[in-house]
Structure formats: structure tokens, C-alpha cells
Amino acid sequence: MLEVEHLRKIYDGHGRSVEALRDLTFRVGAGELVCLVGPSGCGKTTLLKCVSGLLAPTSGRVVLEGMPVSGAPANMAVVLQEYGRSLFPWMSVSANVELPLKQKKLPRARRREMVGRALDAVGLADAGAAYPWQLSGGMQQRVAIARAIAYEPHILLMDEPFAAVDAQTRAELEDLVRRIWAGFAMTILFVTHDIDEAVYLGQRVVILSSSPTVVQEDLAVDLPAERDQLTTRAQPRFTELRGHVYEQIQKAKAAAPPSSGVS
Amino acid sequence: MSAVLRRLAATMALPALLVVAWWWTSDASTNFYLPPLRQILAAFADVWIGDRFATDVLPSLARLAAGYLIAAVVAISAGVVIGQSRVVRGIAEPGLEFLRAIPPPVLIPILILFAGIGDQMKIIVIAVGAVWPILLNTVEGVRAVDQVLIDTARSYRISGLSRLRHLTLPAAGPQIFAGLRQALSIAIILMVISEMFAAREGLGFAIIQFQRTFAIPEMWSGTILLGLLGFVLATLFRMVERRVLFWYFGQRAAARDH
Numbered sequence: 001m002l003e004v005e006h007l008r009k010i011y012d013g014h015g016r017s018v019e020a021l022r023d024l025t026f027r028v029g030a031g032e033l034v035c036l037v038g039p040s041g042c043g044k045t046t047l048l049k050c051v052s053g054l055l056a057p058t059s060g061r062v063v064l065e066g067m068p069v070s071g072a073p074a075n076m077a078v079v080l081q082e083y084g085r086s087l088f089p090w091m092s093v094s095a096n097v098e099l100p101l102k103q104k105k106l107p108r109a110r111r112r113e114m115v116g117r118a119l120d121a122v123g124l125a126d127a128g129a130a131y132p133w134q135l136s137g138g139m140q141q142r143v144a145i146a147r148a149i150a151y152e153p154h155i156l157l158m159d160e161p162f163a164a165v166d167a168q169t170r171a172e173l174e175d176l177v178r179r180i181w182a183g184f185a186m187t188i189l190f191v192t193h194d195i196d197e198a199v200y201l202g203q204r205v206v207i208l209s210s211s212p213t214v215v216q217e218d219l220a221v222d223l224p225a226e227r228d229q230l231t232t233r234a235q236p237r238f239t240e241l242r243g244h245v246y247e248q249i250q251k252a253k254a255a256a257p258p259s260s261g262v263s
Numbered sequence: 264m265s266a267v268l269r270r271l272a273a274t275m276a277l278p279a280l281l282v283v284a285w286w287w288t289s290d291a292s293t294n295f296y297l298p299p300l301r302q303i304l305a306a307f308a309d310v311w312i313g314d315r316f317a318t319d320v321l322p323s324l325a326r327l328a329a330g331y332l333i334a335a336v337v338a339i340s341a342g343v344v345i346g347q348s349r350v351v352r353g354i355a356e357p358g359l360e361f362l363r364a365i366p367p368p369v370l371i372p373i374l375i376l377f378a379g380i381g382d383q384m385k386i387i388v389i390a391v392g393a394v395w396p397i398l399l400n401t402v403e404g405v406r407a408v409d410q411v412l413i414d415t416a417r418s419y420r421i422s423g424l425s426r427l428r429h430l431t432l433p434a435a436g437p438q439i440f441a442g443l444r445q446a447l448s449i450a451i452i453l454m455v456i457s458e459m460f461a462a463r464e465g466l467g468f469a470i471i472q473f474q475r476t477f478a479i480p481e482m483w484s485g486t487i488l489l490g491l492l493g494f495v496l497a498t499l500f501r502m503v504e505r506r507v508l509f510w511y512f513g514q515r516a517a518a519r520d521h
Contacts, residue, residue, distance in 0.1 A: 052418055078418045085411035090433040090510040099429060100419040133514040151419065 001187050002028040002051070002155055006060035009046050020046045022212035024060070028155070028189050033181050035198035036191045037245065038208030038216075039253045044191045047213070048159045051189070052078050065154060077148035081160040083141040087132040093119070094128035097147045104151075118150035119143075121180060138169035142176070149180060155187040163193065171229050174201055178227060195249065199223075199241045200232060207245060209252040216252055219245065298480045307484035315469070320488070323466040326382055327454045330389025334446060338394045339439060342401025343431060352402065359398065367392035368456050380461035388457040393446040400442025404435030437511045440504050447500055451493055466492075 007024040010017055020043040028034045038044055049055035051062050053072040062069040064076065077100075080086045087096050094115050101111045119125050122142040132140055141161060148156055158177070162170040174197060181188050192198050198205045202221050209216040221241055223232060232238055286300040311320070345355050367388055374391075378384040408431060416422075416430050432439075458467030470485035472478075505512065 054414055054417060072418045072420050074420060076418070078415075080411060080415065082411050085409050086415045088412065088429065088433070089514050090436070091429075099421065103419060103421055103425065131510060131513060133510070133517040 001030040001032075001065060002189065003063040004047075004051065004060070005063065007047065007050055007057050007062065008059040009043070009050060009055070010058045019212040021050070021057070023214050024208075026206050026215055026218060028187060030154075030187055031185055032203050033178075033188045033190065033201060034204045034206060035202030036189065036206050036208065037193065037195055037198040037249070038213065039210050039249050040193060042208045042210050042252070043213045044193070044208065045159060047208075048078070048157055048191055052076060052157055075154035077151045077153035077156050079141075079144050079148050079156065079158045079161045081163050083137065083144045083161070083164070084132070086144055087140060087147075089131065089133050091131075092128065093124065093130050093132065093135070093143050096132065096143060097150050100147060100151045114150045114152070115146075118146040121149060121183065122146045122176060137165055138173065141165060141173060145173075145176070145180070149184060149186075153186075155189065158188065158190045160192055161190075162197070170197070175229065177201060195242055195245050196233070199238060199245060200227060200229075205241075205245060207248045207252070210255065217248055296479055298483065302480045303483045303487065306478075306480035307487060310469075310481050310484055311488055319464050319469045320466050320492075322382075322464055323454055323458065324492075326385050326457075326465075327389060327450055330386040330453070331393055331446065331450045333386065334390040334393035334450070335397055335443060337390070338397035338442070338446075339401050342398045342439075343405055343427065343435075345398075346402040346405025346435070347431070352406070359395075363395040363399070367453055371457065371460055375461060385454075385457035385462070385465075389450050389453045392453040393450040396445035396449065397439070397442040400438050400445075401435060404438025404442075405431055407438070408434040433510075436508055440508060444497075444500060444504075447496060448493070451489075451496065455489065 004024055004026050007021055008019075009021040010019045024047060026034075036044060036047070046055065050057045051069070053062075053069045053076075056070070064073050067073070087093075088099070091099065097115045097118055098111050101114060106114070115128070116125070119128060122145050124139060124142050124146060127135065127139065127143075132143065135143070145161070162173050165173065177188065177190070178201065180186060190198070190201055192201075199221055205219045205221055206215055207217040207219060208214075219241070223235065223237060223241070282300075289297060289299045290301065292299050345351050370391060371384075371388055374384050374387055378387055412430060412434060416426055421429065454465075455467030455470070458465040459471050462468040466485065466489065470482055470489070473482035473485060
């Protein structure tokens with residue numbers, strides 16, 4: 001589904017040249033839930049911007065369903081970290097979820113149906129007429145997720161979507177992502193700095209090194225497909241995997257030159 | 264209901280006080296240029312309630328509306344174009360700052376040459392003055408749209424007219440309205456000034472006529488009417504703003520409460 005090949009990004013400016021990404025190569029197969037995790041400042045957001053077509057890489061390429069990505073591809077939806085700022089405050093929740101569908105030129109009845117289904121899936125069936133600023137942070141992020149689902153993308157990118165949300169809400173939203181992934185048979189690339197979250201959610205965890213970034217390890221998570229916050233996190237295998245990822249990241253941080261803080 | 268009445272009372276308290284103070288201090292006045300308020304109010308009733316309203320005030324208001332609307336349409340359109348491109352902004356801004364610094368009244372003799380002394384000239388004067396705050400605020404509003412919203416729109420491939428309608432204009436809305444509000448005050452002033460030089464009717468014309476013929480209470484009454492007009496227009500503006508930007512006020516209130 002998605003292939004990232006030797007992705008490289010150098011930021012040039014103000015007399016400084018910063019190599020954010022050196023050589024990133026990994027793939028995401030159809031229907032997979034892959035988590036990307038790495039030390040702070042390792043260029044996760046840069047990577048996501050390149051993958052989503054918002055930023056052109058210096059070299060290397062991103063291929064989505066056989067087509068190289070240049071500019072935002074049609075079959076991809078992105079959920080950002082700043083949920084509050086990604087929803088349009090002058091539109092109601094339903095209108096926000098419906099907007100990308102209008103781009104797809106779908107008839108109104110079909111749009112309404114898809115909006116209803118998406119809001120239902122995230123547990124906000126009654127919030128359609130509300131405005132984003134009337135909702136809590138967790139609910140706003142659900143709206144952003146609903147918007148992404150309603151769009152019916154082939155691949156969903158999530159850029160640290162739960163980083164700015166409190167721990168209990170984060171747990172709920174993690175389970176929501178798993179449910180959506182299973183229920184809508186989606187392909188998801190999930191970027192996070194939270195190691196526990198990466199291991200809990202992912203079928204695979206791609207561990208990034210420090211800047212200048214390369215793929216440090218591509219780890220398969222062999223936890224059962226049915227996961228829940230209490231039991232899965234208590235399993236010994238979870239602890240092993242988590243420990244392993246943590247070690248890798250510590251190694252990555254130790255090997256790094258002083259952080260240039262690119263993200 | 265009583266909350267509304269209370270708010271009304273609070274708003275009207277100071278003006279009422281000032282009016283009473285004016286009445287009191289001017290009641291025994293024998294100064295030709297500062298007649299008692301009683302006389303002014305009598306003149307107000309005589310002059311403005313009746314024919315003159317239709318023959319002087321309405322034409323002035325019509326010209327004000329025309330000039331203001333033309334300025335708004337031109338300024339918002341140009342502002343959106345200029346605001347969206349850094350290159351265009353760089354090219355246009357020095358010229359705009361230069362033109363903006365020229366006081367419109369100074370342009371009136373030139374405009375009379377091109378546009379005559381009729382309604383056209385007056386409307387152009389009003390538009391030329393009102394266009395600047397709207398234009399510059401629109402440019403700023405469009406330039407400062409949240410990057411996260413822009414990225415979101417890009418990633419969902421929302422572009423062109425749809426983007427203008429759903430992202431750019433609403434996002435710049437608060438800033439545009441700030442410009443529109445400033446432009447309203449300027450437009451009212453220019454409405455009066457445009458009628459000072461070459462006019463046959465109008466509110467400003469009437470006030471100047473009264474001044475030139477030493478009909479002082481009538482002149483003062485015209486001035487009061489002008490003030491009332493400004494107040495009514497500002498209130499109407501605020502009502503429209505509250506409705507159009509309901510989301511902005513709602514968002515700010517929500518942020519305050521956290």
C-alpha cells in the first residue's frame with residue numbers, strides 16, 4: 001500500500017543546513033496498523049509531512065498504491081496532533097465531517113449517511129449540531145477522526161494524535177483506533193512518541209533513530225489481535241516488547257549528536 | 264428581561280447624564296454660538312422631522328451606503344488576492360502604504376475634475392477613504408490564517424473557490440470585520456466632507472449651509488443628528504458582526520471559561 005524509499009529531507013535556511021531525515025525506508029501493507037516511534041526531535045512530523053505530500057523530500061520517494069506522492073494524494077487522510085486547530089470553528093461538527101466529502105462530489109443524501117456513520121463510529125452521534133469550541137479536547141479529536149473516516153481513505157495517517165490529550169481519554173481513543181481499524185478494514189500509519197501506545201496499538205513498530213534519522217528497527221508485535229487496556233498491558237510479552245523498544249530508543253539517543261531539535 | 268433593561272440603563276446612563284449636564288449649563292446661555300440645548304432641540308424638531316429628512320438625510324445615507332459597499336467589495340477582493348501570495352504582498356505593500364497616506368479630502372478637487380460635482384464624486388470620495396482599513400485588514404487576516412487549517416485543507420485537497428469560501432474568508436472574518444468597522448467611521452466623516460465643497464443637498468451640506476448662514480441652533484441640531492446616525496450605524500454594525508462571527512465570539516468565550 002505505502003512504500004517509503006530512501007526518504008531524505010534537508011532543511012536549508014538561515015545559513016544552516018539541517019539534515020532531518022537521512023535515509024528512511026519502510027513499507028506499510030494493506031490493512032496493517034503500523035506504529036512509528038522514535039526519540040524526540042527525530043523528525044517524525046517531517047516524515048509525516050513528506051508522506052502526506054505536504055512537504056517535498058530532498059531525495060527518495062513515497063509511493064502510495066503504486067503512484068508516487070507529490071502533493072496531497074486523494075486516498076489519504078491525516079489526523080493531526082493539534083485537534084483544536086484542525087477543525088473549522090465556523091462550522092458545526094457535521095459540517096466539518098462533511099466538508100472533505102463535498103470535495104469528492106458525492107450526492108447530499110450519501111454524504112449525510114456517511115457523516116452519520118462516522119460520527120456514530122467515534123461515539124459522537126448526538127454532537128452533529130455542536131460547534132468544535134463547545135466540545136472537550138477528546139471530543140474534538142474524535143471529530144477529526146470521524147472526518148478522516150468519513151472520507152474513506154485507503155490509508156490513514158495519524159501524527160501523534162493523542163499527545164495533547166489526558167491519559168484516560170488517550171486510553172479510550174487508542175481503543176477507538178483499534179476498533180476503527182478492525183471495523184473499517186483500514187490501513188493506518190500511527191506516529192507517536194509514546195512507546196507503550198506504539199506497542200499496544202501496532203502490528204509492527206518501526207523504530208526511528210535520532211536525527212539524522214534512519215530506520216533503526218522494524219519490529220513485529222506478536223501480541224494477540226484482541227487487545228484491551230487492562231489485560232494486554234499486563235502480559236509479559238507486552239512488557240518484553242516495550243522494554244525492547246525502550247532500549248532501542250535509548251541506544252538511538254545515546255548515539256545521537258547534540259539534538260538539533262527538528263521535528 | 265430585567266437583565267436587558269439593566270444593560271440598557273447602564274449604556275444610557277452616561278449619555279443621559281451628559282445631556283442633562285449640557286441642558287443645565289447651557290440653559291441661561293446668551294452666547295450666540297452656544298445656544299441653550301432647549302433651543303437646539305426645538306430646532307431639531309423643526310428642521311429634521313419632516314421633508315428635510317427625505318430630501319437631505321436619505322440621499323446622504325444612500326451615498327454613504329454606495330461608497331461603503333463599493334469600498335468593501337473592492338477591498339475584500341483585492342485583499343484576498345494580495346494576502347494569499349507573499350510575492351504579491353511584497354510588490355503591492357509599498358505602493359499601498361503610499362496611497363493610503365493621502366487624506367481623501369485632499370483628493371476632492373482632483374476628483375471633481377474627473378467625476379464632476381454630482382453623486383458620483385461623493386461616492387468615490389467615500390469609497391477611496393473607506394477602502395484602506397478594509398484592504399489592509401483583509402490582507403492581514405488572509406495572511407494570518409492558521410497553518411494547521413491550511414495543512415488540513417491541503418491534505419483533503421480542498422482548493423480554489425471551495426477553499427476561499429470554507430477556509431480563507433471565514434478565517435479572515437474577524438480581521439475583515441475590524442477593518443469594516445474602522446471604515447464605517449471614516450465613511451461617515453467623508454460623507455459629510457464630500458458635501459462641503461460642491462453639493463446641493465445632503466446632511467453635510469445642510470449643516471454647512473446652516474453654519475454659513477449663521478443658523479446656529481439648526482447647525483447644532485444637524486451635528487446631533489450626525490452623532491445619532493453614527494451611533495445607530497455602529498449599533499447595527501455590531502448586531503451584524505455578532506451574527507456573522509458568532510463562532511468567533513463563542514470560541515473566545517469558551518477559551519475564557521477554561
